[in-house]
Amino acid sequence: MDSAVRIALIPGDGAGRDVMAEVEPCLAWARSRGRNLEAVAFPYGADHFLATGETLPPAAFAELRDGFDGILFGAVGDPRVPDGRHAEEILLRLRQGLELGVNFRPSRSAGPGLGIPFDVEVFRENTEGPYCLQGHTEPGRAVDLAVHTEPAVRRLLEAAFRRAEERNVPLVLAHKANVLKHGHGLWLRVFEELKAAHPAVSARGMHADALLCALVQDPKPFGVIAADNYLGDLISDLCAGFIGGMGVAPSLSWAPHRPFRCTALAEPVHGSAPDIAGRGLANPIGMFLSLALLFRHLGWTGEAEALEAGVEAALHDGARTRDLGGTLGTIEMGEAIRSRLRES
Ligand code: NAD
Ligand code: IPM
Ligand code: MN
Numbered sequence: 001m002d003s004a005v006r007i008a009l010i011p012g013d014g015a016g017r018d019v020m021a022e023v024e025p026c027l028a029w030a031r032s033r034g035r036n037l038e039a040v041a042f043p044y045g046a047d048h049f050l051a052t053g054e055t056l057p058p059a060a061f062a063e064l065r066d067g068f069d070g071i072l073f074g075a076v077g078d079p080r081v082p083d084g085r086h087a088e089e090i091l092l093r094l095r096q097g098l099e100l101g102v103n104f105r106p107s108r109s110a111g112p113g114l115g116i117p118f119d120v121e122v123f124r125e126n127t128e129g130p131y132c133l134q135g136h137t138e139p140g141r142a143v144d145l146a147v148h149t150e151p152a153v154r155r156l157l158e159a160a161f162r163r164a165e166e167r168n169v170p171l172v173l174a175h176k177a178n179v180l181k182h183g184h185g186l187w188l189r190v191f192e193e194l195k196a197a198h199p200a201v202s203a204r205g206m207h208a209d210a211l212l213c214a215l216v217q218d219p220k221p222f223g224v225i226a227a228d229n230y231l232g233d234l235i236s237d238l239c240a241g242f243i244g245g246m247g248v249a250p251s252l253s254w255a256p257h258r259p260f261r262c263t264a265l266a267e268p269v270h271g272s273a274p275d276i277a278g279r280g281l282a283n284p285i286g287m288f289l290s291l292a293l294l295f296r297h298l299g300w301t302g303e304a305e306a307l308e309a310g311v312e313a314a315l316h317d318g319a320r321t322r323d324l325g326g327t328l329g330t331i332e333m334g335e336a337i338r339s340r341l342r343e344s
Contacts, residue, residue, distance in 0.1 A: 004038040005298055006068045008262075012045040012090070014277030016074020019268060019287035022334030023072070026291055029341060030303050040068075044090050046078030055089035065098060065260045070294050073267035074287070079274055088133065096127045100253035100265055101152050102159045103232065104293065107239035107249055110285070111315025114324060118242040120215075120222045121167075123160035124232025126253050128152050129183070131229045148183040148228065153190050155256055160226035161198045169223020171201050174208040174231045187228065212238065236269055246270035247283025247323045252293035266294035280329035283321040285311055288337055310340040 007027065011020035027039045042064075044056050064071060071094065076087040094100070103126035108119045128148055135144035157173070164171035173191045177184035188205055195203045206214070208231050215222055215235075219242060227235055240249035249269035268286030276282055288311050296304035319336035320326020328336065 002036055004036045005070075006038045006040065007294070008064050008068045008071045009039055009041040010044055010071060010090070011041070011074040012076040012272065013047075013078045014075065014272030014274050015270065015282040016045075016076065016268075016272050018277060018280070018282040018330050019284040020072070020074040022284035022330060022337075023287050023291045025338060026288070026307065026341070029338070030295070030300065033303065035300060035303065044086075045076055046081050046086055049086040050080060055086045056093055061093065061097060064094070065262050068262045069264075070262060070298065071265040072291060072294060073265055075267065075270060075272040077272040077274070092131060092133070094265060095253060096131075098262055098265070099127065099255045099257070099259050100263075101125060101127050101155045102256055103251055103253045104159075104163075105232070105236040105239070105249065105251045105269055106293075107236070107243045109243050110248060110289075110312060111244075114244040114248070114315065115242045116219070118219050118239070120219060120239050120242075121163065121224050122232055122236040122239060123156055123163065123224060123226045124236060125152060125156040125227070125229045126232075127229070129229035146180070146183055146228075146230070148186050150186060150190065153187055153228075154194075157187075157190055157194050157226055159256055160224050161194050161201055161203070164201045164203065164224040165198060167223060170221065171203040171224045171226060172211060172222060173203070173205040174211050174225055174227040174235060175205055176208055176231075177205070178207060184228070191226075208235070211235075215239075240269055244285075245283075245323050246273075246286070247321065248285040248289070250286050250289035250293055252290065252297060254297060264294060264297045266290040266297075280331060281322055282330045283323050284330055284334045284337070285315075285321075288334075306341055307337075310337045313340040 011017040031037050049055055076091050103124040105122040109117050130144050130146040132147040175184040175187050177188045240246055251269050252266045254264040268290050292304040292307035314336040321328050321333045
């Protein structure tokens with residue numbers, strides 16, 4: 001028998017826990033379809049940090065890296081930890097330590113009456129830029145360094161070019177090389193090189209400020225947008241706004257060069273949403289679609305498509321949480337999706 005695919009579950013904080021609870025039954029569902037899958041839950045998050053002082057212990061990081069194939073992540077962030085230390089040491093440590101340099105954030109109109117017709121995929125570099133966390137504060141002055149390295153930039157852009165080629169859609173690189181001459185100058189140089197190697201892709205760079213205005217005025221000409229860590233974070237939330245908001249946007253981060261056993265982390269684009277957490281108000285759609293991306297990464301295309309179809313069918317039949325103008329709670333929305341999986 002093949003050895004089991006091992007998936008680590010890290011619900012984290014707030015709404016992350018609410019939406020994780022809704023997708024957990026889908027792991028048993030995948031098993032019932034014959035997938036040899038083992039899921040293990042980890043407690044890391046604000047409660048665990050406040051109770052024990054532990055964020056992500058080194059031994060746990062090593063276990064996730066070497067003993068699992070993928071991670072399903074909720075969200076981190078808690079008002080009781082105002083400096084966000086645990087979030088940094090859990091989520092950024094996983095993204096950076098596992099070298100999950102490609103963060104894929106697709107935004108596609110999912111249902112009738114939800115946002116406008118929209119189909120844009122953001123490829124966000126996931127480990128560098130200002131997220132290198134090298135900075136300091138001194139009296140009257142503060143410094144945040146942004147580091148960009150050629151291997152990481154190349155990996156991200158290669159993935160974006162491949163995707164634009166596969167979908168036959170235009171690729172735009174968002175940059176501010178007019179100001180960030182060094183960092184974004186490097187991005188532009190690698191972009192031009194890959195453009196020459198992918199003549200079939202319609203590819204151009206745009207200043208990120210002008211790009212945002214053009215995207216809001218008419219998203220139709222956009223297909224794939226590549227960006228560094230910081231710009232990609234902003235652009236992906238804007239894209240989520242086109243398709244119904246933070247509750248519906250999924251993401252998958254992966255390491256194309258496969259340096260460790262664990263090559264992927266799936267998580268919704270949204271955060272821990274302290275304003276609605278624990279009250280049955282979080283929309284689980286972004287989480288269901290993130291699990292679909294993880295299943296596809298594992299080669300389980302049938303399960304990925306069934307999850308996506310389940311979300312679509314539930315929306316088509318009018319199931320809506322409050323953020324989408326409906327009345328369903330988190331659990332009812334989860335059930336609306338899961339019941340359509342059983343039918344499929
Ligand atoms: P957020 O995404 O948590 O919330 C922004 C808005 O979207 C809020 O009004 C919230 O109610 C709404 N929202 C978010 N998820 C939703 C869902 N599933 N259904 C319906 N509505 C939803 O962003 P924020 O308020 O800027 O940040 C809150 C905390 O989360 C902070 O600590 C932040 O650092 C953290 N955060 C974590 C991640 C992550 O873990 N990947 C991502 C973003 C923010
Ligand atoms: C995201 C979040 C994170 C980020 C925060 C919580 C560190 O906004 O996943 O988009 O900026 O990457
Ligand atoms: Mn973000």
